[in-house]
Amino acid sequence: VIGRQKHCIALEDFSREELLQVLDLAVSMKEVLRRPIKKVPSLRGKSVVNLFFEASTRTRSSFEIAAKVLSADALNWTSASSSVTKGETLVDTARNLEAMRPDVLVIRHSASGAPGLVAEHVACAVVSAGDGAHEHPSQGLLDCFTIREKLGSLEGKTLAIVGDISHSRVARSDLHAFPKLGTRVRLCGPPTMIPAGVEQLGCTVTHDLRTAVEGADAVVMLRIQHERIGDPLIPTTREYSRLWGLNAKKARDWLKPSALILHPGPINRGVELSPDVADGPHSVILDQVQNGVAVRMAILYLLAGGDPAEAKA
Amino acid sequence: MSDVIIIEGGRVIDPATGTDGVRSVVLRDGKVAEVSERTGTVSGATLIDARGRWVTPGFIDLHVHLREPGQEYKETVATGARAAVAGGFTSIVCMPNTKPVNDTLAVTELILARAAAAGLARVYPCGCISKGSGGEELAEYGELAAGGCVALSDDGKPVMSSSLMRRALEYALAFKLPLTVHEEDLALVGKGVMHEGATSTRLGLKGIPGQAEEVMVLRDIALAELTGGRVHIAHASSAGTVRAVREAKQRGLAVTAEVTPHHLTLTDEDVAASRYSTDFKMSPPLRSAADVAACVAGLADGTLDCIATDHAPHSPVEKDLEFDAALNGIVGLETAFPVCLALVQAGRLTAPRLIEALTVGPARAFGLPGGTLAPGSPADVAILDPTAAWLCSADRFHSKSTNSPWKGRRLTGRCTHAIVGGRLVHQDGKEQR
Numbered sequence: 001v002i003g004r005q006k007h008c009i010a011l012e013d014f015s016r017e018e019l020l021q022v023l024d025l026a027v028s029m030k031e032v033l034r035r036p037i038k039k040v041p042s043l044r045g046k047s048v049v050n051l052f053f054e055a056s057t058r059t060r061s062s063f064e065i066a067a068k069v070l071s072a073d074a075l076n077w078t079s080a081s082s083s084v085t086k087g088e089t090l091v092d093t094a095r096n097l098e099a100m101r102p103d104v105l106v107i108r109h110s111a112s113g114a115p116g117l118v119a120e121h122v123a124c125a126v127v128s129a130g131d132g133a134h135e136h137p138s139q140g141l142l143d144c145f146t147i148r149e150k151l152g153s154l155e156g157k158t159l160a161i162v163g164d165i166s167h168s169r170v171a172r173s174d175l176h177a178f179p180k181l182g183t184r185v186r187l188c189g190p191p192t193m194i195p196a197g198v199e200q201l202g203c204t205v206t207h208d209l210r211t212a213v214e215g216a217d218a219v220v221m222l223r224i225q226h227e228r229i230g231d232p233l234i235p236t237t238r239e240y241s242r243l244w245g246l247n248a249k250k251a252r253d254w255l256k257p258s259a260l261i262l263h264p265g266p267i268n269r270g271v272e273l274s275p276d277v278a279d280g281p282h283s284v285i286l287d288q289v290q291n292g293v294a295v296r297m298a299i300l301y302l303l304a305g306g307d308p309a310e311a312k313a
Numbered sequence: 314m315s316d317v318i319i320i321e322g323g324r325v326i327d328p329a330t331g332t333d334g335v336r337s338v339v340l341r342d343g344k345v346a347e348v349s350e351r352t353g354t355v356s357g358a359t360l361i362d363a364r365g366r367w368v369t370p371g372f373i374d375l376h377v378h379l380r381e382p383g384q385e386y387k388e389t390v391a392t393g394a395r396a397a398v399a400g401g402f403t404s405i406v407c408m409p410n411t412k413p414v415n416d417t418l419a420v421t422e423l424i425l426a427r428a429a430a431a432g433l434a435r436v437y438p439c440g441c442i443s444k445g446s447g448g449e450e451l452a453e454y455g456e457l458a459a460g461g462c463v464a465l466s467d468d469g470k471p472v473m474s475s476s477l478m479r480r481a482l483e484y485a486l487a488f489k490l491p492l493t494v495h496e497e498d499l500a501l502v503g504k505g506v507m508h509e510g511a512t513s514t515r516l517g518l519k520g521i522p523g524q525a526e527e528v529m530v531l532r533d534i535a536l537a538e539l540t541g542g543r544v545h546i547a548h549a550s551s552a553g554t555v556r557a558v559r560e561a562k563q564r565g566l567a568v569t570a571e572v573t574p575h576h577l578t579l580t581d582e583d584v585a586a587s588r589y590s591t592d593f594k595m596s597p598p599l600r601s602a603a604d605v606a607a608c609v610a611g612l613a614d615g616t617l618d619c620i621a622t623d624h625a626p627h628s629p630v631e632k633d634l635e636f637d638a639a640l641n642g643i644v645g646l647e648t649a650f651p652v653c654l655a656l657v658q659a660g661r662l663t664a665p666r667l668i669e670a671l672t673v674g675p676a677r678a679f680g681l682p683g684g685t686l687a688p689g690s691p692a693d694v695a696i697l698d699p700t701a702a703w704l705c706s707a708d709r710f711h712s713k714s715t716n717s718p719w720k721g722r723r724l725t726g727r728c729t730h731a732i733v734g735g736r737l738v739h740q741d742g743k744e745q746r
Binding site: 012090109111112114132133166195196197200 | 509510511512513514515516517518519520522588589633634635636637638
């Protein structure tokens with residue numbers, strides 16, 4: 001368990017202490033990843049099932065590596081279709097997998113709330129690897145981890161999140177995590193991509209990129225999905241990148257020298273980030289990927305029944 | 314069973330005649346014979362002691378889905394009628410979105426035959442506005458009216474063509490049939506599954522703004538003005554709809570409207586509190602607290618004519634799913650009275666106004682018999698215990714389906730007796746034959 005949490009489905013449900021428990025344990029986990037032999041026996045005999053209803057390479061691989069470094073057995077179950085087209089319901093699929101006695105079920109699904117529905121029907125721990133536009137808790141935690149590691153603390157910092165907030169589960173998990181850790185959040189994007197009432201989650205909203213990123217300690221640039229163009233949320237990627245994309249000149253003129261640029265990936269080079277910024281001095285995008293493994297190790301360790309005290313030792 | 318029933322000692326609430334007080338009600342030969350302060354019995358009469366109870370005209374629900382023909386695993390005419398009388402409803406109007414839809418006399422006749430065989434609530438079919446509810450060609454209103462349809466609707470499928478809606482309103486004038494319309498602009502609804510607002514944002518569910526309903530309500534009010542046709546707004550859910558209907562009535566237009574118990578009492582926040590429970594998914598969606606307050610005010614001041622349940626039974630096959638994938642709708646016949654009674658207990662609605670919205674309000678909107686205890690009226694009566702507290706558990710439902718947001722909650726208020734045409738058809742949770 002993580003504090004009172006039997007599952008890791010939504011950071012909205014996590015207290016500050018529970019967030020810190022994962023982040024602190026992830027520091028030790030990251031140390032394991034730096035060893036020449038990247039294997040510890042902590043979860044030997046435990047099994048983790050990755051149940052993915054949506055295409056994903058990085059998140060699934062990250063969970064798989066995390067499980068394997070901890071010596072858990074990992075099984076990947078990929079299903080391109082949802083229950084609507086497949087004939088078997090999500091609940092049935094989950095019950096079938098449950099019958100194989102996994103310790104942790106990692107689930108990604110296009111429907112918001114799907115991991116919670118699964119959790120109601122299985123006895124094992126459920127970890128959301130992203131559900132619809134709801135939450136992506138491990139991504140939110142790895143964003144926290146990355147910024148805390150680079151800047152030393154999250155207290156009193158300012159984070160800007162730029163892009164399609166409406167469709168972003170990453171933005172929602174960030175919005176539920178950062179304020180609990182003392183970081184202010186500014187959202188930025190075209191008005192068509194800012195969802196109704198989002199300020200009530202405890203953030204400010206601007207449609208002007210400069211206002212959002214000036215003075216920010218870190219900036220999360222969200223991916224613009226091509227199907228949104230002409231949705232009609234934005235007219236063209238050309239106009240989007242001019243107004244809400246970051247290039248080297250804007251980064252030089254507007255960003256603090258110490259500001260970090262994050263991106264949940266995969267990047268649309270030339271749309272939300274120009275290549276020189278994606279690969280430039282502000283970018284911590286590849287650190288995020290490595291930290292993702294450490295954070296997921298911490299989540300799996302705690303939910304599969306590992307002893308927090310032992311992990312610290 | 315004798316031909317005379319005397320109901321004594323209850324608080325008779327009959328808004329149509331302005332009655333509210335302890336009275337005796339005498340039913341004879343299927344009609345209301347007398348409502349008076351006199352007591353005493355006649356030999357051979359069945360006496361019902363209604364002390365501490367409310368005695369009202371049987372409720373009338375203008376919006377029920379009975380699922381027969383085609384989806385009898387969810388509900389049949391018989392089980393729906395049983396659920397109706399268990400909830401105090403002695404007359405129900407059933408929507409045409411069965412399989413096949415009710416756009417032909419054969420379907421109308423089947424429904425009426427099944428209702429007659431069940432012998433419980435009076436069942437009034439609603440026919441389709443368009444053939445196959447396809448939104449393109451008019452259905453045969455003459456045949457549907459002659460067969461017993463009392464209204465027309467493509468419920469669940471908004472009539473998106475303004476031109477078809479205009480012609481439907483005009484053509485229906487020949488048969489004096491109201492059109493009961495599900496108002497949603499489908500382009501604005503998009504893939505939305507709940508009310509749009511801070512809660513849909515938090516849950517990451519696609520939102521549907523109240524304006525998706527309002528633009529269609531405003532269109533149909535304009536078309537009612539153009540044609541002189543009878544528009545009945547089904548399940549009003551947004552503050553803008555209440556405002557538009559109020560304004561239309563002030564202008565003297567023949568527009569009526571209904572509101573459901575859930576849109577009077579639940580909000581989009583309940584979707585979050587239930588953690589994506591699909592028993593909170595319906596169309597139109599549960600809206601904001603401000604919308605709910607506007608609906609309650611609209612019901613209290615008479616802008617909204619009646620309460621209708623939009624009883625929409627679904628099985629676990631359609632409901633034990635992701636929120637996005639589950640079908641819309643909840644059952645409502647057996648919970649409507651206690652759920653709405655809570656508004657009376659909270660002082661937001663008077664008891665007579667509540668009963669009016671369940672009886673003479675709907676009767677007048679569709680021109681149906683009943684809805685009153687005036688002498689000579691059909692002997693359709695509900696006897697209600699306004700203080701009975703009960704647990705709304707799945708095994709309590711007479712409906713085949715239990716997709717209710719009140720499942721597991723304690724409710725106050727129950728129908729103890731339902732009388733249809735002078736016959737006691739339901740008593741204390743049991744069907745009477």
